Amino acid sequence: MVRIAVQVASLAILVRLLSPAAFGYVAMVTAIVGIAELIREFGLSKAAVQAPVLTRAQRDNLFWLNAGLGLALSVLVLAVAPLVAALYGEPLLEPVTRCLAVVFLLNGFGAQFRASLQRDLRFTALAVLETLGPAAGLAAAVAVALQGGSYWALVAQQVVTTAVVAVGPACVAGWWPGRPRRSASIRPMLGYGGSLFGTQALTYVGNNVDTVVIGLTAGPAAAGLYNRVYQLVKLPVSQLNAPITRVALPVLARIQDDPPRYARYLRQGQLVLLNVLVPALALGWAVAGPLVHLVLGDAWGQAVPIFSLLVVGGVFQAIGFVQNWVFLSSGKTGQQFRLNLLTRPAFVVAVLVGSLWGVTGVAAGYALTAVLQWPVALWWAGRAVPEAQAGRLAVTALRAVATYSAAAVVAHLAVRAAGLDDAWLSAGLGAGVMLAVLAAGAAVLPAYRRDLAGCVTAVRVLRGAGARSGRGDRANERK
Template identity: 50%
Template sequence: MSSGGSQPNVRALGRSAARGGAVTLAGQGLRIGIQITSIILLARLLGPADYGLVAMVTAVVGIADLLQDFGLSRAAIQAPSITRGQRDNLFWLNLAFGAAAGLTVFVAAPLVALLYGEPALAVITRWLAIPFVVGGMAAQFRAGLLRDLRFGVSAVIDVVGPLLGLVVAVAIAAAEGSYWALVAQQVVASGVMALGAILAARWWPGLPKRHESVRTFVSYGLHFLGAQTLTYVSMNVDTVVVGARFGASAAGLYNRAFQMMMLPIRQLTWPAAKVAMPVLSRLQDDAEQFSRFLVRGQTILLNAMVPFLALAAALAGPVVEIVLGPMWVDVVPVFAVLAVGGIFQAAGFAPNWVFMSTGNTRAQLQFALVSRPLVVVGVLLGSIWGVIGVAAGYSAMMALIWPASLWWVGRVTGISVRPWFVSGARTVVAHSGAAAGAGFVAALVGPDHPWVAILLGGVVMTVILGLELVLWPAFRHDARQLVRTRKLLGRSRREPVSVGTEG
């Protein structure tokens, strides 16, 4: 990674990133609303066992989602340039991988049922094979939208799919009250998003072209796939262990806690990566600008997520009462522990941006080979103490992996990670301290008034954060960074930006 670069081009990329961030975050705001609505409505129409059955299947077969993409969409986004022929070849590869993944899941259905001793899982597994096929078909169309910085179109697709999936799920749940609502939700959402990407694309694949080499894309994708597979296994082994050891109802309770924890993480890290990846890929030869964009991106990401996760951990009781209802009270301690781990999990996403945007997926795979087995060990050891032990084991490993990933990135790329670590740790400490104060005060309200507890906790946290801004100059500097970024977002909406791509 070298120094230097064209300043006007960097400014253009900054405005593109700001505009993309504004549009993407707006779309994600709608998507978060859909997700929250889904959690609230379906939790009152379905029981823990319904969630448990579907969660037990997806924990095992969800790895096929990685296989159907094979990292090729990421490779297409990251590449400095891509020809039309290469894009065509990548489409056919993704289609083949998607079909193979779907067929494998379909054939493996009896084995999934046998693993858990639940015959109903076989038919669920067969239906959940469909999204892998359509996902492989649409992978390069979706990658093309991001590569061409068409964030608005991508945001619309990512909202409409889940919305229609929710409508279908609620209709089925209200009529039947069974797990088929959750199955239909996944199938419909994936199908709509795939169709939207295909219709919105400005290209249509031709026949495969033997003279257009995609070897570098496959190499990138192979290492990325290895790292992501290990990450997936480590993030889903907890559900498998809970389902196999404690049954469908326990798996459903754990799944609801885990999904609530992951809601702000998934809804903010993916859109942030959608914006950051194309920009960092273009800045990878300008070390100074690359590092500056990276630290600022992490600051924005963590200040958007950590307050929610920290406050959720501190106010787990009222949050679960309002979101899921009284029948899910056993979720409270599990959710509180997982939310703490979610803070460190969120901090660990930015190192992956560096691996992927610089093409260092081999180093990413090497780190996954070292770090991800630790999560499996933590979960297995924690299961000795039941479901809460599984959550504690998972969260403890997330806290360990974050600083280790920073060290690994610095060793591989030569980037100074000290400012990066200090900035992240400052954000975690500031918001966690404020949330702890909020939790202490809200606990005085008692369990009979959850809305009052949340309102009071939010006010107390805001006051404490205000005091931290006054007394803590470095934290105040982070706040100024966020304000400057907001101004850039507003300016980007007024200034036309065009960043072309090859292909």
């Protein structure tokens, strides 16, 4: 929650200090060169977390591989900086690209230290470091912006945030890599990571083609507008999903050989995901106008319809995280890659077609494909891992979407009917009405009431499982 507060503060403060074009310049660069970060990672952090047994020598080899890839890609990004600037016809993007190259080197160094903390279930240390990083990055950005640094403030924010999040885990992980060893094979992890990399690369292209298309067709100001609105929608999705997934993945990976228990824990994790993320996004849709006004300011009023469309896509993206847990925890990353080979091209086509109607059309293309792809992905995950019981997961997800959508519609109508001029009062009214509707729903809908009770027990059950799994994993490493 502290990290979410920092992200909201970052959005609210920096949009008042910088122009939309400043955000557009940095977004246009990261949309292109960000693929290098996936190559640097190559799925090896997730492979280290998912592996049933990970020896010290294997961990050392993974560190050196990630670090070497990070160094190589930093050099590559430095070399292609002129090409990025030429693509957009914006010469100032060349120095921006060169400065962002250091991010890949830093992330390559810190990747396995972060994976080690996650594998050892040291979630508190991760949470603290990943809160300090954005806070330090925001402080650096504000300092540069107040000196008239424009888009350099955003470059400083990325570099400082990455430095803290990369170096911090090395200081608290409790191990330091030794020399690489040929005797310690990491081939199974490379196979897992290679398939995961393919999936992540396709997902990355799908998630960033909208920014590239807008930057090419409408310029940096429009790209900056879209980027800020997208970040506002992505904030609860990424900031709440990350800690939930960080707990779910190592726990599910360790009980995958016990199908009934695996299915039960998966449903319990889904309950937490649904009843945290979906209401947050639904409330955002209900009070879209006041929320955009409060966070982004009066000058961003044209972003409200874009925000509303992106929220719809965000809901289905959020409920789709469960099938990602299934693929990753079971090691079926090859199946996940094949799924994305089918679905991601459709996403790209939808965005390209939507761009004919401008930024709003791009947002509509994103939302439509997110809605249509969710049932396909869930069916595919159920076929790959039958013990996941995809049918039950679908029923639970649809019940949550229907419940929170109905409450959001009532809250939205109440805000419109009230016609209040004050954005704070409008947002508060929407939140109050939605909470009242949900309280009434809990009173009259037994299934919804059971879901809420399941969230409470899920936290306790997952926590206990995590403790037992952590002790077993450390025993295996000693052996």
